Amino acid sequence: MKVFVCQPHGYCEGVIKAINLALKTRENYPLRPIYIIGMLVHNEHVNNILLEHKITTLDYTFSELKDVMSELPSESIVVFTAHGHPASLESYARKLNLTIVDATCSYVSDNLHLIQEATNNGQKVIYIGKENHPETLSALSIGQNVFLYRKDDLDYYRTFCQDSIPPLVINQTTLAYDSLLPIHYQIRNVIPQAIFAEEICPATRLRQNAVKNIPQEVDAILVVGSKRSANTNHLVSIAKESHPKAEVYLIDSINDLDLTKVRHFKFVAVSAGASTPLEVTEKVISALKAIE
Ligand code: SF4
Missing domain, CATH: 3.40.50.11270 (Rossmann fold)
Known part of the structure; x- marks a missing residue:
């Protein structure tokens, strides 16, 4: 293989x-x-x-x-x-x-400081993030002028932004870059004066680009990481979108590797979330390489 x-x-x-x-x-x-x-x-x-x-x-x-x-x-x-x-x-x-x-x-701290600064200056903040994720909850805890972005609330944002300083639109550091741009577009349509801070951290961006650049000929893509990890889940979505012909699996460790299924593949790609220990991914890679 x-x-x-x-x-x-x-x-x-x-x-x-x-x-x-x-x-x-x-x-x-x-x-x-x-x-x-x-x-x-x-x-x-x-x-x-x-x-x-x-x-x-x-x-x-x-x-x-x-x-x-x-x-x-x-x-x-x-x-x-x-x-x-x-x-x-x-x-x-x-x-x-x-x-x-x-x-x-430090990327999260910088992001939270930007939100704090904006609210101190009287700006409202629209925060794009995963509901109930600790980073999102930390951002929302900064004050009542920080609002979690919801597609259905666009008209509401338009109303509250009419008579105030332009709002800041900011996001969780581990979001998928490609999913952020359409959201910015929607918000810009209803609040043209909004100020956008694009806050995806470099580590997230590099790992997402690496998945996009996997050769198109692969039969399968394995993403090693926890189901609870936001950045791991985004790698899975990106893999599915960028490689529609490949089978994509999220596995926690070698224990989730279904060897009977995997051995039918000729070419497999492996990635791992930013919170996955190297040795956990190494075991998966070695097991794949051992398949004739
Ligand atoms: S993915 Fe890593 S570098 Fe990026 S914000 Fe989270 S902990 Fe920091």
């Missing part, structure tokens, strides 16, 4: 930084309980790596997390995740005297 591996694939710099920060915290505080507030990155293998270092993931929604945090031992260290978090959650951790470590990716 011929195997094409997308470059780059797997861990991005934000994910590497978040994991290293959590592990460094364990090294610095070998005896204190450490909790991740949410999933550090959206991949269960990463949760398990952290657990091996006695770092516990509190996989709850933001609304549940306050109650969960109030039960933590007072000497606990809490690590905020790469996706960002509402300022109110951090203040609550301070009120509880918990030690805080912030692993928010």
Whole structure:
């Protein structure tokens, strides 16, 4: 079997930084309980790596997390995740005297600062993102002038933007680039004065382009990553759209690889989400290469 591996694939710099920060915290505080507030990155293998270092993931929604945090031992260290978090959650951790470590990716922080700045200047903000994703919830938590984009609400945006400073249109960092442009077009049609900030991070963009550039002759494309990872799911959608003749699969690990099915393919491409550990993808690539 011929195997094409997308470059780059797997861990991005934000994910590497978040994991290293959590592990460094364990090294610095070998005896204190450490909790991740949410999933550090959206991949269960990463949760398990952290657990091996006695770092516990509190996989709850933001609304549940306050109650969960109030039960933590007072000497606990809490690590905020790469996706960002509402300022109110951090203040609550301070009120509880918990030690805080912030692993928010710098691209997400910059994005949240832009939103904060816009609302401080009296601008309304239309945020394009996945509903209930932690990054989206962090953005929406900035204030009541931040609105989640919904196609059906275009007329509503037009009304509230008539008598105010031009709104800022901004997006989640891991969106699919091709899906963003038509949304910008729709908004520009109803609010021509809107200001657009295109905020897809470089790591997401490179991984999406690598999938688009997979040779058209492949029989199948395997994207390795978690179903909960937004950037992984977007790679799957892009693969389906850019390679309509190929079969596209999202697999969490080698355990999801259906060898009876896969061995009929002659040419297979592999990519992986930005939160997928390299060794998980390597095992899939080796298994494919071992097929005659
Ligand atoms: S995908 Fe982009 S925004 Fe998300 S952690 Fe990685 S570098 Fe940061």
